[in-house]
Amino acid sequence: MASGLKIGSGVLAAAAALMAAAVPAGADGVTGTVADGGTSGYRVNLGGAGGDPHTILFTLTLSNGGSLRVYCAEIKEKIDHAKDLMVERPWDAYPNASSPFTAQRDKLNWVLHNGFPVKDTATLASVLTGAGKTLHGGLSAKEAITATQAAAWHFSDGVDLEAAAPLKEAATKGTAEDVWALYDYLTGAQNVGLGKAPTAALEITPKEQTGRIGQRVGPFTVNTTGDVKELTTQLPAGVQLVDKDGKEIAATAIKNGTQVFVDVPAGTAPGTGTFGLSATAPVATGRLFVAGNYADHPAQTVIVATSESTTLTAGAKATWTATAPATTTTPAAQASAGPALADTGASIFVPALLGLVLLGAGGAALLFLRRRGNA
Structure with a gap:
């Protein structure tokens, strides 16, 4: 042609x-x-x-x-x-x-x-x-x-x-x-x-995080194949969405791989807040x-x-408390008892019971042999 x-x-x-x-x-x-x-x-x-x-x-x-x-x-x-x-x-x-x-x-x-x-x-x-x-x-x-x-x-x-x-x-x-x-x-x-071509996508990970008052909650990582056009927040006065350097961030500055944080100043009451992104991506x-x-x-x-173009949306939630988020710790009594055994679903008494059974069987066998020798 x-x-x-x-x-x-x-x-x-x-x-x-x-x-x-x-x-x-x-x-x-x-x-x-x-x-x-x-x-x-x-x-x-x-x-x-x-x-x-x-x-x-x-x-x-x-x-x-x-x-x-x-x-x-x-x-x-x-x-x-x-x-x-x-x-x-x-x-x-x-x-x-x-x-x-x-x-x-x-x-x-x-x-x-x-x-x-x-x-x-x-x-x-x-x-x-x-x-x-x-x-x-x-x-x-x-x-x-x-x-x-x-x-x-x-x-x-x-x-x-x-x-x-x-x-x-x-x-x-x-x-x-x-x-x-x-x-x-x-x-x-x-x-x-x-x-x-990659499928049009916009994702914020993780979707929820918890942190302390006076610090930044995050990071939240943005993954997208499109262009972020809008940023919305539901945050109390004084709490801001910021970049890795602690500066307030605008929608146009958010790209694929950008990390954002929720900055919670000292004196803020314990609470939660959310933010959302809207992006357009070609298909x-x-x-x-x-x-x-x-x-x-x-x-x-x-x-x-x-x-x-298609419009994509994603959101995330931040929670802040007066103390550090609770973590699971091993009680002192257990910590001094040495390493824990793997839990296979069987009781620890099963081996002991089995030992008693074997001991009893051995004793019975010995008694039988003695009687036979005296016969």
Whole structure:
């Protein structure tokens, strides 16, 4: 498939596939449509049999509401807008086992999660400059779309963007170099592959802790795949949620792995308090949609490049007392008696009773032998 029209056709069919996201793979999919056009990138030089396809990030409007953005794979295939409705398949169940997609799907998935639009242009520009690459006035959305789609084709179709002349259409030298910089990053050594994206999650551990007045209760550790957007507290006056340095903490400062504490000043009455977090996390990036009749009529495949977000919440509770939390201690009388025996569920009197039984049996046997000798 060497034209934007063919890509558009593929994505249209993918709309139906995206409806299939609501049902198990292989079930009847919900239908959908792709909006006319899309957000265009540049036409690129893929060299050899790759041709010069037009890069486009399409919008799929779902029949059950919402929309997703998609790139395409299988650039040489076509799709019939009217007939080739798509069905979602597991990421590791690509229908063509000999396709580069099958062998490189982990690296392709990494491209989707680290390219545009999952990462915005400002974030990508910062990543690229941090990696020692030079940009010309930042990175535009059009450049980012071009590089991300070309990187996806590199792994899904086994084609390479031409370093000397990456763009087919007329563009400034700076634009071509920006596209190459992102493409080179997405297909380079930094791409370690992504077998499966982590499930959206937000957790605070432990959920409850107890401490003393005049000290900090904690730490509570935050684990999340999303971005914390809101922090709420139910704490008495003077009691605060703080970071490891004892400074009051804001929601935006809480990341995956952050430790927080409940600071309870001296003079506070014994009591409890709670705090809660709300975060948003992306879901659905890296989904695969294949023509339902692919076995009889191979058609272009589409891959979800961005996703909707889900809202997650979690909370924890702190308790503070005037004295240290109670701990279990061994009574002095027991401590002086030596190490305790393991409790196997049997009484300590059983061995003693068994000994008496054996002693009695021995005595009876001896008496029997004496009587027999006197007989």
